Amino acid sequence: MTFILSVVVAVLGLAAVGYAWLIYRKVLEFDIGNKRIAELSGIIHRGAMAFLKKEYMWLVPFVCVVGLLLWIGISFGSAFAFVLGAFCSAAAGWLSMYVATQANGRTTFAAITSPGKALDMAFSGGSIVGMTVVGIGLVGIAFAFLLLSVESMTAFGMGASSIALFARVGGGIYTKAADVGADLVGKVEAGIPEDDPRNPAVIADNVGDNVGDVAGMSADLFESYVNAIIAAIAIGFTFTGLYPDGEALGMWGAAFPLLLAGLGVLVSISSCFVISTDIPVIGGFVQRGMALAEKVPFVKDMLDRVRGGDAAFALRAGLFTAGAKMIVGTLVLSVIFFVTKGVNVFLAVTSGVAAGVLIGVITEYYTSSAYKPVKAVAAASDAGPATVILSGIALGMKSAAAPIILICLSTLLSYWLAGIFGVACAAVGMLSITGIALSVDAYGPISDNAGGIAEMSGLPHEVRKITDKLDSVGNTTAAMGKGLAIGSAALTALALFVAYAQATKLTKIDIMDPRVIVGMLLGGMLPFVFCALSIEAVGRAAQAMIDEVRRQFREISGIMDGTGDPDYEKCVTISTSAALHEMVAPGVLAIVSPVAVGLVLGKAALGGLLGGAIVTGVIMALFMANAGGAWDNAKKYIEEGNYGGKGTPNHAAAVVGDTVGDPFKDTSGPSLNILIKLMTVVALVLAPWF
């Protein structure tokens, strides 16, 4: 049974990788017929890969040391799983960025021809990223599941989480340092436009988009995906309450989340056809199917809108199609597995998915300039930067309320319907369509980069307009992805937390025990300290970049009139080394704290620590992400001409908000989701010690 299950899951994973490979071949076949574009894309590609190579060189000793400690302290199986998880995460990040930095230039070139072609190219790049991540995830889990015990498997998640944390923090520091350096000195002080080739930090800035938004996000979602599945497996094995006579689910409890995820892969692939209409599947199988489907007038209309380049419609159609299929599939799978109780499990999963989607809608409400909250932040610019900051902070804090209530409702409901297994499966359900959700996410930075390349290679303004349109659509749909990421992080962390308690044979974690409340206070404090460290790291790195860009403008003659070449390489090096140095402290804090508290104050205190960290971590993640997003879009709203537009004191005030929001939304905020899971999974893996 284990063998068959592993093979099925591995095959589904390989299907995703195979699909990614097909699309990759298609992308490569599309030649960039413009030398300048090819050159710029190449520079960005090499800069990004150089960063990742250096980052991984830093992480190899870390992985080896932790692996060795696990081997000595726990078991060979755990050590192996940890290294495997770390390796798979690194591979997913590497391949994602390898491909994304080849798709950016092609998207620019395609935009010269038509919006439809550009959408197809950008989304093709994105879907390679999405499918590679879930494919590697499933294959890795299948492999670990086949060879290892469930206890050891949790170390796979720990490996993935630790790489993800470093990638998110490092990538976040890289991209924000470059961004602030490029903006503050280039745009504000020297007065040259965004993405102007005279700006020495412009390449670092474009590399940063890939390092942060592609490699960082891929590692992040890889971590979410595998940890949700692993938590569900760990709980499913021993879970009683769904089968008559209180029988444990055993292998069925592992099979259900695995097949749910596998189903998600099939759904994701088949929904990609809606967005990217030019799929080169061997033997023309898909083409023939699509030709048949197009006989239905409704489908034909839909595909025509997509081919015409209506990106907003295409992405939404793809996501909704996937969601609808997934709901039907989950119902079928649940009933097969749990017969009469199947509906319970189905509703538990659906409640999680519904909560995730609604959190996405709320995120959109609080961060899009179409609604009142962001408009209020923009309006606050009338009284200067201080009120912009205060209104953004208040917005962020308030915005945590509704998502938290939704998470609570979904937790209570899925627990009531199907116990903690229901909670765990709800998280898997949310992440099952990661394949297509991440495709849509990764499409964003590719379009953004394509715009940058268009600007730098001096293409006509219309090309930039097309890529800008693609980019802005991506930002909107990304809100949905964020909602799922935060919601699933909360539920996964709760499931892992229960798995930890089971593993340490804690029958209760009683807040009235002073060690537990002390643990909670310490755990609640960690996200604050973590954010402080990462904000300060961004500040220091940005300062180094500002100094360097100022130096180049001062010392290299002829930059401004185009006769002197800025030293792009130097800026890339600064971002790289700053990111690598600064990611260490927050990462170590996350891993060492649970170990220290567990060893000194015992397993109950560690339980309190995890509880406290989950509570403040989830709330802070919402606060920081939404405040940052709101400031960003308030600035863009003013740049569209509201409150006087660019160049006014209102705009200057909004820029202050945006700069404060940068590390909030791109460094500290998203890292918190990983932080809480990493701490919990570390405790779970090391449970035998406590």
Place this chain on the structure above:
Amino acid sequence: MTFILSVVVAVLGLAAVGYAWLIYRKVLEFDIGNKRIAELSGIIHRGAMAFLKKEYMWLVPFVCVVGLLLWIGISFGSAFAFVLGAFCSAAAGWLSMYVATQANGRTTFAAITSPGKALDMAFSGGSIVGMTVVGIGLVGIAFAFLLLSVESMTAFGMGASSIALFARVGGGIYTKAADVGADLVGKVEAGIPEDDPRNPAVIADNVGDNVGDVAGMSADLFESYVNAIIAAIAIGFTFTGLYPDGEALGMWGAAFPLLLAGLGVLVSISSCFVISTDIPVIGGFVQRGMALAEKVPFVKDMLDRVRGGDAAFALRAGLFTAGAKMIVGTLVLSVIFFVTKGVNVFLAVTSGVAAGVLIGVITEYYTSSAYKPVKAVAAASDAGPATVILSGIALGMKSAAAPIILICLSTLLSYWLAGIFGVACAAVGMLSITGIALSVDAYGPISDNAGGIAEMSGLPHEVRKITDKLDSVGNTTAAMGKGLAIGSAALTALALFVAYAQATKLTKIDIMDPRVIVGMLLGGMLPFVFCALSIEAVGRAAQAMIDEVRRQFREISGIMDGTGDPDYEKCVTISTSAALHEMVAPGVLAIVSPVAVGLVLGKAALGGLLGGAIVTGVIMALFMANAGGAWDNAKKYIEEGNYGGKGTPNHAAAVVGDTVGDPFKDTSGPSLNILIKLMTVVALVLAPWF
């Protein structure tokens, strides 16, 4: 025994009130020999009292309704205790402000004569405030203790807490609206100095200092003081573990915290003599004693420095003397009560006091411009307002770490030494010298006001210099008071939390129960929502004030050249009505949330809610208070001439930080301490419902 104890405690309380009365007579005897000063002091006095009157009018129906609900739902005793607690808190706030607004003008006038006289007058005003608050607190508790059951007594704390929350939030909104209005339009736009009589908001600003820093703080400390004592009594009665054969402490468990507080009153009064050397005690008893003590050369030197007006030395000498006496007294009292276990209790209390003092030192480190953190915030002004904000936020978040660790250590240690009774008594120990600590705190706003009056009445610059010196010394010693306030809030909340669990007969509050973790998430979210509401309230109120001040400058001709009189009254009305309207939502949130969660999700979930709220509440309180304090002092540091001083872009950037910090440190931050205790005590009082 109850009777004797009540009488003893009431007598000690009356001693404090009597001492305050003596000092008050001394203050009144000092005539203000300058018509302009007397007039301005009168305007501020009337404005402040008018606000408080209106505020209490708003609160009367609230108190009546809640009292009625308690009568119907719980018992007459609880209703009576609630109304009594609310009344005592209101009386303490009223008397404090009544006196402080009479001492401000006298301090100005005294400063014309000598620094020593000014110090004496300002501190006399402060000590009336301090002694009134603790005196009313002790008398009220003695009265409740004599007449009511311990269960009903907790409602006394609930009454005090709810008035305190409204007073803090309302006062915070009032003072910040006036401050921002006066600064932004008067100082920045019109370019006139601070406290210039041409500024229409100048009176509202000076009234605000009293409303926020005197009335708000008095209600706040009154709440802390009585709740700490009540929590210790509630726990002490049934506490077993200090007497042989596991006997419950019974009446002794109530008597110990009561007498500890009573001892603190004697210590406070006797230590005031060190600071205010001119004490008119009937029969010259004190004078004779002091004359005798002065024969010791060391004491004479000390008193000479104080008489010379060395305020920093005087305040510190007073506090240290009090602390030393209190330690000796606690040891004696503990050994009398608990014989061999007395040392345990003594050490538990001392660990709490030590933690409180150390938190004060840390607060000072993070918020004084003498140390690295604030200097780093000032240095960040080189890159503009955004980096000032980011570095301040990072500083605030980081600054929570050490105090939380100290609170954890002190909790573990006092729990280990003397159980939860030890934790509760540690909080009482921290607050026992509230009498003198609050005297030192309240001395600050009196000196501040004295400076404002000096400016407005056009006195020579030297007078202002003297009051400024007094004021800045007060700011430094106030850090110690903040440390004790936060430390005691955490310990008191924990003790009340345990009392709640005992009252609802919860044997455990298990985080693994999904209702508890859901409660924790909701509880953790509340401080964020509460802060958002109060920040937004300040923003709206400040905006109304800005509009009004701009209008007056525009419409009233001759304001700037002194031929037209600004309409001070209008600004006072705006601050008043904004404060009253805006304090409702946050206040209601604090009271309704625990009730709703308890009724809907049950008592375990409510336990989780309280735990979550305590964790994030304490951390957020530290974050906001320290970030705000750091921005304030970074601005002052630049104004002293560093980084170019006033008028530079660096100064403008620091002003943005200061404005953001204003609601952080004066509205949201300090309210959080009250919020967590109010929520816990509401749950405790309503325990019979759940």
